Structure formats: C-alpha cells, structure tokens
Amino acid sequence: MAEEKVPGYPRLNRRLAGRGPRTRSIGPLSVPLFFFTTAIIFFVIGLLVGGAALGGTFLQPGGGAGRQSPVGVTVVEKNVQFVPANITITVGQTVTWVNQDPFAHDVTFQAGFGSGGLGSQGPGQTWSYTFTQPGVYPYRCQVHSPDFTTGMVGVVIEKG
Ligand SMILES: [Cu+2]
Numbered sequence: 001m002a003e004e005k006v007p008g009y010p011r012l013n014r015r016l017a018g019r020g021p022r023t024r025s026i027g028p029l030s031v032p033l034f035f036f037t038t039a040i041i042f043f044v045i046g047l048l049v050g051g052a053a054l055g056g057t058f059l060q061p062g063g064g065a066g067r068q069s070p071v072g073v074t075v076v077e078k079n080v081q082f083v084p085a086n087i088t089i090t091v092g093q094t095v096t097w098v099n100q101d102p103f104a105h106d107v108t109f110q111a112g113f114g115s116g117g118l119g120s121q122g123p124g125q126t127w128s129y130t131f132t133q134p135g136v137y138p139y140r141c142q143v144h145s146p147d148f149t150t151g152m153v154g155v156v157i158e159k160g
Pocket of ligand 1: 141
C-alpha cells in the first residue's frame with residue numbers, strides 16, 4: 001500500500017501513520033459488533049412481544065372481567081375439604097367454589113355472606129364471590145364444620 005507522507009511535516013506524518021492502523025483495526029471488528037448489537041435488540045423486542053402475547057392469553061380465561069380485573073381463583077370442594085383451604089387474593093378478584101363431591105356443601109363466611117345457607121351447593125354446582133375489601137375472611141361449610149376452625153373450613157386473605 002502507498003505510504004502517506006508529506007515531506008517537511010513530521011507531526012502530520014506521525015498523525016497519518018497513527019491513523020492508519022487504527023481505522024484498519026476498527027473496520028473488521030465493527031461488522032460483528034453491529035450484528036451482535038442488532039441480534040440483542042431483536043432478542044429484547046422478541047421477549048417483549050412474546051411476553052405481551054403470553055400475558056394476553058393468560059389473562060383471557062379470566063372470565064371477560066375486563067382489562068383491570070385480575071384472573072379469578074377456583075377452590076374445589078372435594079372429599080369434604082376446600083382445596084386449597086387458604087388462598088390469598090388481591091382486591092377485585094373473584095373466587096369460585098366448585099362442588100366436586102356427590103353430596104351437598106355450602107360456603108358460609110363468618111362475616112355473614114355465603115352461597116345461601118346449609119347445603120346450598122348441590123353436586124357440581126358453583127358459587128362465586130368478588131372480594132372488594134381487604135381483610136381476612138374465614139369460612140366454613142355448615143354441613144361439615146361446627147365452627148370456623150375445624151372440619152371443612154377455609155380462609156380467604158384479601159390484600160389491598
Ligand atoms: Cu360440606
């Protein structure tokens with residue numbers, strides 16, 4: 001290659017000589033660096049788009065509750081037990097109790113509300129309640145629990 005030199009200008013020549021190798025070393029490096037950076041950018045975009053799509057499908061079975069409403073929670077009544085017995089939810093969440101036993105249960109809260117009294121949930125029947133006030137809500141099945149601590153009991157903890 002041609003030597004860049006201007007006679008009589010040693011400082012300029014040193015600068016020219018110093019510039020040469022630097023541009024040559026950056027040249028081959030910058031191409032993979034560009035592709036690497038691009039790959040990372042697309043990877044991040046992919047994560048964001050994929051996450052949004054996953055979130056969308058995950059939220060949809062929530063029962064058409066709208067954008068703000070969180071996914072519902074299900075408690076199964078099986079073998080004379082609430083499963084899970086203790087649940088923690090957030091304000092606005094709906095809990096659905098499903099009776100999977102071949103006999104009647106009920107969901108009766110200590111606070112006074114419930115599925116409608118003694119044995120009000122026949123086999124296969126469901127009952128739902130949307131919780132709007134933070135608190136601790138003990139409940140029982142009146143058929144299978146004498147109080148709110150023994151037998152067929154459960155607790156809903158609602159966080160604000
Ligand atoms: Cu019961």
